Amino acid sequence: MSNDLESTVQQVCEAQGKDRTRMLDIVREVQRRLGCVPGAAMDRIAAAVGAHRNEVESVVTFYAFLSEEPTGEVVIRVCDDIVDRHAGALRVLQVLGDELGIAPGQTTPDGKIALRTTPCIGMSDQAPSALVNDVVVTYLSPDKARRIARALKKDPNPAELVTKIGDGNNAHELVGSMVYNNVRRAGEVLLGDHHANEGLRKALAMTPAEVIRDVKTARLRGRGGAGFPTGMKWDFTRSSPGEHRCVLCNADEGEPGTFKDRVLLTERPDLLFEGMTIAAYAVGADLGVLYLRAEYAYLYNFLQHVLQARREAGLLGRGVSDKQGFDFDIRIQLGAGAYVCGEETSLISSCEGLRGDPKTRPPFPANRGYLGYPTTVNNVETLCCVPPILDRGPGWFSGIGSEGSPGTKLLSICGDCRRPGVYEVPFGMSLREVLDLCAADDPAAVQMGGPSGTLVAPGDFARAICYDDLATGGSVMVFGAQRNLLEVVHYFLEFFIEESCGYCTPCRVGNVLLQRRLEKIMAGRGEPGDLPFLQRLGATMRATARCGLGQTSPNPVLTAMEHFPDLFGPRLHEPADRFEPSFDLAAALREAETVAGRSSVHGH
Amino acid sequence: MTDETITFTIDGAQVQARPGQTILEAADEAGIYIPRLCYAEGLTPHGSCRVCTVKVNGRFQTACTQPAADGAVVENDTDELNDMRRDLVDMLFVDGNHFCSFCEASGECELQATAYRLGITAPKYQFLWPRRELDCSHPEVFIDRNRCILCGRCVQASRDVDGKCVFEFAGRGPEKRLIVNAEANLADTDLSELDKAAEICPVGAIVIKRRAYRTPVGQRKYDKVPIGSDVERKRRDA
Numbered sequence: 081m082s083n084d085l086e087s088t089v090q091q092v093c094e095a096q097g098k099d100r101t102r103m104l105d106i107v108r109e110v111q112r113r114l115g116c117v118p119g120a121a122m123d124r125i126a127a128a129v130g131a132h133r134n135e136v137e138s139v140v141t142f143y144a145f146l147s148e149e150p151t152g153e154v155v156i157r158v159c160d161d162i163v164d165r166h167a168g169a170l171r172v173l174q175v176l177g178d179e180l181g182i183a184p185g186q187t188t189p190d191g192k193i194a195l196r197t198t199p200c201i202g203m204s205d206q207a208p209s210a211l212v213n214d215v216v217v218t219y220l221s222p223d224k225a226r227r228i229a230r231a232l233k234k235d236p237n238p239a240e241l242v243t244k245i246g247d248g249n250n251a252h253e254l255v256g257s258m259v260y261n262n263v264r265r266a267g268e269v270l271l272g273d274h275h276a277n278e279g280l281r282k283a284l285a286m287t288p289a290e291v292i293r294d295v296k297t298a299r300l301r302g303r304g305g306a307g308f309p310t311g312m313k314w315d316f317t318r319s320s321p322g323e324h325r326c327v328l329c330n331a332d333e334g335e336p337g338t339f340k341d342r343v344l345l346t347e348r349p350d351l352l353f354e355g356m357t358i359a360a361y362a363v364g365a366d367l368g369v370l371y372l373r374a375e376y377a378y379l380y381n382f383l384q385h386v387l388q389a390r391r392e393a394g395l396l397g398r399g400v401s402d403k404q405g406f407d408f409d410i411r412i413q414l415g416a417g418a419y420v421c422g423e424e425t426s427l428i429s430s431c432e433g434l435r436g437d438p439k440t441r442p443p444f445p446a447n448r449g450y451l452g453y454p455t456t457v458n459n460v461e462t463l464c465c466v467p468p469i470l471d472r473g474p475g476w477f478s479g480i481g482s483e484g485s486p487g488t489k490l491l492s493i494c495g496d497c498r499r500p501g502v503y504e505v506p507f508g509m510s511l512r513e514v515l516d517l518c519a520a521d522d523p524a525a526v527q528m529g530g531p532s533g534t535l536v537a538p539g540d541f542a543r544a545i546c547y548d549d550l551a552t553g554g555s556v557m558v559f560g561a562q563r564n565l566l567e568v569v570h571y572f573l574e575f576f577i578e579e580s581c582g583y584c585t586p587c588r589v590g591n592v593l594l595q596r597r598l599e600k601i602m603a604g605r606g607e608p609g610d611l612p613f614l615q616r617l618g619a620t621m622r623a624t625a626r627c628g629l630g631q632t633s634p635n636p637v638l639t640a641m642e643h644f645p646d647l648f649g650p651r652l653h654e655p656a657d658r659f660e661p662s663f664d665l666a667a668a669l670r671e672a673e674t675v676a677g678r679s680s681v682h683g684h
Numbered sequence: 685m686t687d688e689t690i691t692f693t694i695d696g697a698q699v700q701a702r703p704g705q706t707i708l709e710a711a712d713e714a715g716i717y718i719p720r721l722c723y724a725e726g727l728t729p730h731g732s733c734r735v736c737t738v739k740v741n742g743r744f745q746t747a748c749t750q751p752a753a754d755g756a757v758v759e760n761d762t763d764e765l766n767d768m769r770r771d772l773v774d775m776l777f778v779d780g781n782h783f784c785s786f787c788e789a790s791g792e793c794e795l796q797a798t799a800y801r802l803g804i805t806a807p808k809y810q811f812l813w814p815r816r817e818l819d820c821s822h823p824e825v826f827i828d829r830n831r832c833i834l835c836g837r838c839v840q841a842s843r844d845v846d847g848k849c850v851f852e853f854a855g856r857g858p859e860k861r862l863i864v865n866a867e868a869n870l871a872d873t874d875l876s877e878l879d880k881a882a883e884i885c886p887v888g889a890i891v892i893k894r895r896a897y898r899t900p901v902g903q904r905k906y907d908k909v910p911i912g913s914d915v916e917r918k919r920r921d922a
């Protein structure tokens with residue numbers, strides 16, 4: 081038994097060149113082979129790579145998909161995001177638990193099947209959904225869940241669960257997934273036709289400075305949500321000295337309700353890699369990394385195949401497209417279940433084999449990033465925009481969309497609408513038009529930009545989707561009139577609590593305090609003073625949090641207060657007596673009563 | 685030489701800095717106190733507590749990590765910032781189990797002293813009463829995680845000053861906790877009570893045994909002067 085562990089760890093570490101910056105790959109593989117990363121494995125990993133046991137433990141305990149304790153041969157992770165809940169995810173979870181005889185968080189007594197919940201896995205358009213190891217299971221129902229549980233009990237082999245294959249490259253032999261693309265509207269930049277590698281060809285015929293100039297002229301802005309001007313970021317990276325420079329592609333797509341990069345990775349991987357190559361040429365990079373969220377591991381083999389084909393065609397490697405002196409290659413770094421790793425410096429930390437903590441800034445990645453080298457981190461969609469800009473010209477690109485937001489935007493629309501899926505629309509389109517496109521019959525509220533965005537009321541549906549008005553990285557969650565919006569906000573806080581890295585005080589503690597106060601209101605004990613309390617706490621978090629997660633986590637509750645005041649007002653009453661309504665005396669006494677072995681005279 | 689000097693203002697007062705200095709370092713030298721908890725001289729600042737948050741040209745930054753820039757307008761001792769600092773200190777109090785009345789660090793605790801300096805007598809938030817572990821295995825040093833504010837000083841000191849790696853952090857979010865370089869016990873690590881990591885804790889989370897309660901109440905470090913007095917003394921002397 082311990083020989084198995086020792087030889088497994090030895091093999092895995094050697095396959096990664098005993099490189100401690102590949103810690104995440106090492107522990108992922110040990111997890112895959114042993115079902116967990118126990119203490120004994122941590123000791124041996126540390127010894128093999130020249131690290132300390134507690135450093136390995138630090139990494140293993142950070143990521144949701146890694147575990148010190150045994151999990152199972154098969155791990156079922158049911159997505160319990162709010163959109164999935166609205167589609168029936170909790171009933172599916174119940175059925176799975178009943179069939180397997182375990183509760184979420186447990187493993188069957190024979191050690192074979194573990195049941196877990198997990199936040200958004202990028203399948204909100206085909207909810208309820210789940211991961212069974214790396215296999216994605218979509219459009220779940222109680223019946224389907226029952227069949228899956230029984231099939232796994234007979235034969236714990238997730239591959240057997242895929243009986244119906246999806247569309248496009250989901251049917252590729254290296255993908256073989258039941259996922260559907262659900263592309264509802266293709267636009268002229270990304271999902272329509274494109275001339276393969278023409279952008280790269282034209283870029284290589286210019287100087288790097290001219291390439292950056294074109295991207296600046298196009299006024300391309302980051303499509304991950306932050307909207308930073310891409311040309312400017314590349315400029316900073318290019319002008320920073322370093323032995324190497326790096327292009328990192330952010331395919332973490334963790335913002336709940338976002339699944340547009342999933343479609344780009346499936347249907348336009350060559351376009352993405354072409355964009356990364358142009359970026360590398362522009363900034364003078366030789367190292368490229370695609371950071372792929374663990375939930376999209378089902379695309380890993382396919383993406384590696386696309387990279388290999390590009391290498392064989394001379395489009396990656398030494399002397400890209402016969403351009404002397406331009407060497408560039410891309411490796412894929414798989415994540416392990418951490419939303420915060422979508423933050424660019426956390427992403428870098430993760431690529432370096434560390435906990436996914438954001439880094440201290442300054443310095444910024446353009447100066448000191450991956451392994452200390454100047455680095456540009458760009459979203460999948462942003463990089464996919466680059467080849468068309470070089471191919472058809474920046475003027476063509478900036479002529480689409482609006483003045484402040486040129487180009488098109490991929491929207492991933494989900495929730496209470498009849499046509500959820502991916503839409504490529506010009507920037508500047510109103511939310512109202514988009515809601516008509518996706519056939520949202522009676523929208524009462526829309527969460528724009530995921531939990532870190534804003535909850536929009538019908539009075540604002542005429543507003544435009546663009547960086548300066550209703551901004552989004554793609555996520556558009558529609559909520560019908562039957563939905564409890566306080567429940568939605570409560571879930572979003574649960575999400576941030578689960579995903580916070582814990583580094584800084586305001587996020588680690590503040591989210592819990594916001595949630596407790598919301599629970600007080602939801603339990604019927606709200607007071608007028610709760611609103612200024614939430615306002616002030618939210619303001620402190622926004623001002624003092626160390627990264628974007630804590631800076632935006634108060635948004636759901638604060639935008640709900642701003643745009644849906646009637647959710648709160650009628651629930652707030654001055655307390656009849658002078659006691660603090662958030663203090664539950666009976667609950668506070670329970671532990672003491674247990675220890676003393678008798679009931680208190682108070683609180684009953 | 686004068687060309688290299690950076691000049692900026694803190695609450696209207698002129699402050700000089702050398703290139704590469706942070707706002708906090710420059711302020712300390714100028715005798716202006718910016719409250720802080722996770723910052724410690726000799727370690728690399730990393731902005732985990734956020735208490736030293738100031739406003740630089742209208743934007744919130746942590747003074748300990750932000751380089752001093754020529755012409756910058758920095759706000760420090762304002763109601764807005766001090767209110768936020770009180771919120772952050774309150775959060776730290778309710779996030780752990782801080783019983784000052786019997787804590788070995790009381791009177792020399794930087795969290796307690798910062799709270800008093802900010803005028804806090806009790807936190808405004810509900811107590812979260814987390815379950816935190818003790819580790820008294822080591823003959824000379826114990827860990828009481830009830831008091832840990834996750835400042836990270838011990839992790840850094842052990843690694844960068846002592847050349848060991850006794851401490852690290854495990855978990856994330858509210859579950860984030862201090863771990864040691866062993867299966868469980870501090871006794872199984874190479875920590876010595878002479879290590880920098882053993883004395884650098886700002887609160888009573890890492891405590892050297894058999895030294896508690898020696899100094900009578902009234903004669904302890906922060907009984908005599910408020911925290912920050914050593915910094916402000918420079919201004920009076922200047």
